[in-house]
Amino acid sequence: MSTSIALIALGAFLASAVEMVEALTIVLGVGVVRGWRSTLIGAGSALVVLAVLVAALGPALRYVPIGSLRLVVGALLLAFGLQWLRKAILRASGFKAVRDESEAFREEREQAAVAGRELRAGLDWYSFTVAFKGVLLEGLEVVFIVIAFGSAQRHVAVAATGAAIAFVVVVIAGVLAKGPLSRVPENTIKFAVGLLLTSFGCFWGAEGAGVDWPGDELSLLGAVGFFVVVSLALVRLLRRRRLVLVAARAEA
Secondary structure, eight states: OOHHHHHHHHHHHHHHHHHHHHHHHHHHHHHHHHOSHHHHHHHHHHHHHHHHHHHHHHHHGGGSOHHHHHHHHHHHHHHHHHHHHHHHHHHHHTSSOOOOHHHHHHHHHHHHHHSOOOEETTEEHHHHHHHHHHHHHHHHHHHHHHHHHHHHTTOHHHHHHHHHHHHHHHHHHHHHHTSOOTTSOHHHHHHHHHHHHHHHHHHHHHHHTTOOOTTTTHHHHHHHHHHHHHHHHHHHHHHHHHHHHHHHHHHO
16 A cells, blocks of 8 residues: 555545544434434435535546646645644644534534424424534535545545545444543544645645655655644744743733
8 A cells, every 4th residue: 555545544534533523513412402313314314415426526536637636636635734734733732722522512402402393394304404514514524535635646435435434433432422522632633634634735736736756655754744843843832922921911
C-alpha cells in the first residue's frame, strides 16, 4: 500500500468519524425523547441521499483530466483543511471552547421535549426532519471529503471504505455507550484531519499546477511534518499569549 493510499484511508476515516459523532449526538438526543421509529427513518433517508451522491459524483469525476482535477481538489482541500486546522489550534490553545458532546446532547433533548407533535405519513415530523437534516448536513462534509480524497488519486473506493468503517465504529460505540460519545477526543481528531486535508491540498494543488515533488509521494509525509511543526508552534505561542492576557485582566 502506497503512502498516499494509506493517508487517504486514514483521513477519510478520521474526518468521517468526527462528523458522524456529531450526527449521532443529534439522532440520540431526538430518539431518546420522542421515540426511535421516525428518528431512524429520517436518519436512514439522509444516508440514502448521501449514498446516491457518492455513487453519482464519484464515477463522473473519472472523465475530468487528472491535472485539472488535482488543482481544483487541492485548492478546495486546502481551504477546508485550514478552516479545520484553525479551529483546532484555537481550541487547543484555549482561545475557543472545545465542543461538549454531553452539552449538545442535553440541548437536543430539551428542544425535542418542548417541540410540538405533528404526524405526517404516520411519522413524527419533528423527529424525522431533525434527524434527516442533522445526518444530511454532517454527511455532506463526509461526502465532500470522500470524493475529494478519492478522486484526486482515482481511489474513491478507498476513501469510501474509510468512511464506511468510521460509520460502523461510531454506531457500535454509540450503541454500547447508550449516549453521546463525550469521551472521544474530538479536537485531537479534528487537529489530525486538518493537518491531513491541508497537506493533501498543498500536495495535490501543486501537482495540478505542474510541480514535480522530490521523492513523489514521500514528499507528502514531509508536508504533513511541516504543518505539524508549524501548528504545534502556533498552539504554544497562543497559549503563552492567552496566559499574558489572563494575567493582565487579573491585574486590572
